[in-house]
Amino acid sequence: MSRRAGILAATLLLAVSSAATISAHAQQAFPQPLPEEPIPSVATLPERYPDSYVYVHDFHFKALLDGRAAIVDVSSPSSSVKGHVSIAQFGTILPTTTGSEIYTGETFYPRLTRGERTDVITIWDKATLAPKGEIVLPGGKRGQFVTLRNAMQFTNGEKWMLVFNFTPGSSVTVVDLEARKILGDIDMPGCSLMYPTGARGFSSLCADGTMMTVLLDEAGKAKSTSAGKAVNDIDNDPWFMTPAMVGRTAWFVSFKGKLRGFDFSGDKPRDLGGFAMVPGDAEKGYRPGGWQIASSDAAGRIYVLMDPNGAPGSHKNGGTEVWVADTAKKTVARKIAMKNHTLSIEVTAGAKPYLVAALPSGSLDVYDANSGDFLHTVVDATNDPMTMTASGK
Template sequence: MARVDRMAAFAMLLMSASAAGAQNFPQPLPEEPVPTVSELPERYPDSWVFVHDLHFNSLPDGRAAIVDVAAANHNLRGQIPVAQFGNILPSTTRAEIYVSETFYSRLTRGDRTDVITIWDTKTLAPKDEIVLPGGKRGLFVTLRNSLQLTNDEKWALVFNFTPGSSVTVVDLDGRKILSDIDLPGCSLVYPTGPRGFTSLCADGTMTSIALDAAGKAGPAVTSEAFNDIDDDPLFMTPAMVGRTGWFVSFKGNLRAIDFAGAAAKDLGSFAIPPQAGGEPEWRPAGWQVISADRAGLLYVLMNPKGVEGSHKDGGTEAWVIDPKAKTLVRRIALKNHSLSIEATQQQKPLLVASRTDGSLDVYDAASGAFVRTVASVVHDPMTMTAAR
């Protein structure tokens, strides 16, 4: 009984203290807004890079980090979600970022909805979305050329794979679907001419399709075979220098494709000058293996242990190639084994190499000197896109 009395007395003491506190401080502090939101610039600096995180451990929860690789600290400037094998594409002409992504009504199952989500570059808030019909958007590990822009960036091109391949043409201004174009045996999209696209085909050719003013397909133009699918195929993500796409092959040959006209043109190829020291040889390897700076120099991620099947292994050096002179300008030894590379579009560019631990190593592209590591910005940095 004595213990119960002591507990009751203690409770009354607490109540008295609380009442006294309320009298001494009758007005609680105002709530602070959480979180505090800052706006980004409408046009991002050339030192900023979009790092696409596929997030293998939770695929519905992919995202893209916006990183200032030139900053000494506070490198992460923002982040937007990119769900379920999505793709991200920043506009160069308007303050928008486009994301093609897929949702299921029960997260990993149920009714499927494919959309293009339109994000505001300043607020990183969603502005709108365009529903894509048919539940057929291609779902695979990130490839930048599965979502592209054409017609002065007024239209988006979405690559579909069911496994039948096709392209959906989307009017971004009118927020509507213009057409669906079958692409039997061909994959991905490369903007071509003023209003059209090209696709690489399984027989080693490429097919170009011009679009009319309504977004409908005109006649297709198919090239001669140039892509040696069986012996030395091309990586499918090029480095763009103006309207010329530079592709690199599994064995280290560089090929230029001119996308300026209504139909793409093969401009020929040359071999990256071979170098000693490979075991057994140097070959391109990684996920995003080639990039270009604003001066037109090419950067290729190279693996010294190049063999059949090593093309996804990543590399330990970046080789800088002058495509006009067809020469090797310099070799940049990377501090860590890297998965992808991207050159910034600054006058004095930086080279960014992504690592499997989600960190980014940054180098002076002109000298090859290591600058900094941006640690653990994402989980799985598959591709990168420099701000332009």
């Protein structure tokens, strides 16, 4: 055998030996072939979500047409994101607290960004996260802005929905969710958003500092309209428009750190008074800051996101501490230092609640709400988290 032939034979032998070794290792690593996976393969969620589930509205500023809400189990840092529902074009999400549906207010154009506008309420199944129907909203007037939870609300035992419209004239569309039909529109000039009031009705904050209340009849039409004296100091210390809810009581937070409670269980809002979390009226110092800046737990405590560098105009900057207020004693019971700069907060339901802090990065820091201890981070849960809604709240 020539030297060249010998080298070739040795090379072939080495290649065969290496292939045999790789095959043996592969058989050890994967002794059985992987089972065939059916396509499509769709997991399902429970029809009633655990208390640890939170809907995180990802506004998705870089692609507003592709907004969505992530359903996140904040009890664990891994496998936390359970699914998504889309919320197109400055949309809003409103999940039922006891039922099996999620509702989103959305806007569509046939040419993506142009053409005839269509506003809809999309109905999603909680278990499959699949769309199961929609209700077309007339007039192309659904309010479009960076999401606020009180732009869509339930009334009449979650049988009806209230949708805030802005053209810039403001009105409310009443939707019968059971019959899947529109009941009518109610004009409310100079007033914005809705706070469910009584058995069938809502209140709204108005530009003159008053609160207008509309009670509805059985057909969804306005039965009565009333307004009280000015309670919101628009010029000097206005309220954030998304309150922390304790049952039917709303606790509004002012830009300078005052709390003011209103009981909406009756036919008219009942003013419960309030107190200042921050003493004095300093131009700079601790002030509430962020987008969703307040939440509550099952014990009725109010959690407020605070910015130590607050000043006039800083109310959207976010914060680094959460102050826990005892409304019965009218005092700040404790303060929780945030691990990272925080944009929005939500507290989950139940006796052992989680405090969830949405970060500008899209991740979620999770704390034990009772102790204030940091637990873990859910990394990259969303792109641009704005509002959060805890399951069952």
